[in-house]
Amino acid sequence: MADPIQANPISTRSPVTAPAVAPQAPAAPGVAPLEVAFAIKGFSLWYGANQALYNVAIDIPARSVTAIIGPSGCGKSTFLRALNRMHELTPGTRIAGDLRLFGEDLYAPGIDPTVVRRRVGMVFQKSNPFPTMSIAENVLVGLRLNGVNDRVFLRERLEQALRMAALWDEVKDHLSRPGISLSGGQQQRLCIARALAVQPEVLLMDEPCSSLDPLATAKIEELINDLRSSYTVIIVTHNMQQAARCSNRTAFFYLGKLVEYDQTRTIFMNPSNPQTEAYVSGRFG
């Protein structure tokens, strides 16, 4: 059992070992968490000749939820995808600047993007379970890719990931059913479990509730709330109530620039930038 963990580069620094572990420092709102997960300076990104991000500088704290808001096309999804180098799947992209995760430059030469993506997991707008795989296979596919075969270990991880994704009680009796037999909201939580099973250091969520009904949305928000004490979560959302409800800090992007970044309460109650105020009060966007 020690071997697969060692072989898995994620676990060495993973903040979570068991679902029930209490966080050492529950980040009370208003108290800045100590450790910085992402330290980003002067980060720009181009799609061909079009610049999508301008000189973004931001420090994203560990073990908290950071929301990214902004109108469509403001670069928030692009920014999120740059955090685990997913944007590189689009041909013709180029970046400049400095982007570090726990001090390590993710864009340094010699850094393998597949390793970055194992450390920084991602959940997408639409749930995308693998249709030919069962619920259990979907959750464990990332570990299997890493060569983990220990059945006891996989079984533990399966339960742990599904519990963290608040799905265990609903699926524990039919883990071998196809993943796509679940409802939309359950599928999205299955995708969250799949991302959590490899124990990434950070979980990125790209509008994870945009295709879900309010009830399923509430479940996911609750789950994000539970994750915040032990995980670094970065969530892009169109829904300002959602950002207000479940994040510690909020970043407002507009036209590819980071306009304002502060405690969520400050952004919504007392923003310092007039553009932020206009956006959060619903006057544009």
Add this chain to the structure above:
Amino acid sequence: MASPSGDPASRVATKAPPSSGARWPDISFRWLALLAALTTAALIVLVGWELYRGSRQAIAQFGLNFLGSSAWDPVTDKYGAWPFIYGTLVSSLIALVIAVPLGVAAALYLTEMAPLQLRQPIVTIIEMLAAVPSVIFGLWGIFVLIPWLRDHLFVWLKHTLGFLPLFQGPIYGVSMLAGGIIIAIMILPIITSVSREILRSVPDLQREAAYALGATHWEVIRIAVLSYARRGLFGAAVLGLGRALGETMAVTMVIGNRPVISASLFAPSYTLASVIANEFTEATTDMYLNALFELGLVLLVVTILVNIVAQLMLRTLSGGASGKVN
């Protein structure tokens, strides 16, 4: 078949302009189109009927024995279809074994790996392969492929895999295996282009799901692309089989045209399509002609069944895997 999709649109169109003058071209065009659709459907029924009419004597004489019998003797007027059915099935299977991996691999390269500016030229070249007349492949088979197989590949196969009954016996060149290889080349374009369409229909979100887990390019292809597309790829293979069964000209030029059943792939064989093409002019007796008609009927039925299976598989793909996500 066209009406369910055409209906709502035409209802909207007929409701929108209140004047009845705009309606009659609509209606008459609809009937005309229906007539055209029915004509196409009627043709296949007509072909089947004519084949049945032409083979009635043989059907009455031999009954179901015709399918299982190995006799093919115009002198005594005894006929059986089994060696031809066997030759057709085996040569087509050989073709699939060769063409499916090649076609799917080519399609994978074209959808997942090839540089964008290279994709269209390659697709065009592969489609040109489909435009080469069958007889050209046959000529190439006789003058290039057969000598090479006889002097090199077959010798090597016999030497290394000779312990298998498949690769024993005398080598003539013209053979079941040569027929299979020629068919493989001819069905490669259809398998490649259908597979390519299937792979292109795999949602990018599936690929991203795998990439986000830290999968390498090959792992993404394996867990996200191929497994998603597997049913459709199977459909592409069955569609290829449908083509393979009916290939005539090139096959008859290289397969040896002898109605024998041998375990060895080096032995000559004969297919349903090639025996019909070869012996039609020599069919002097009524029963001979009837037997050839019946072979045609068998070929038609088998080909139609295979194509129906292929269409069903390709159709369930679009509604099956992706439809339930959401």
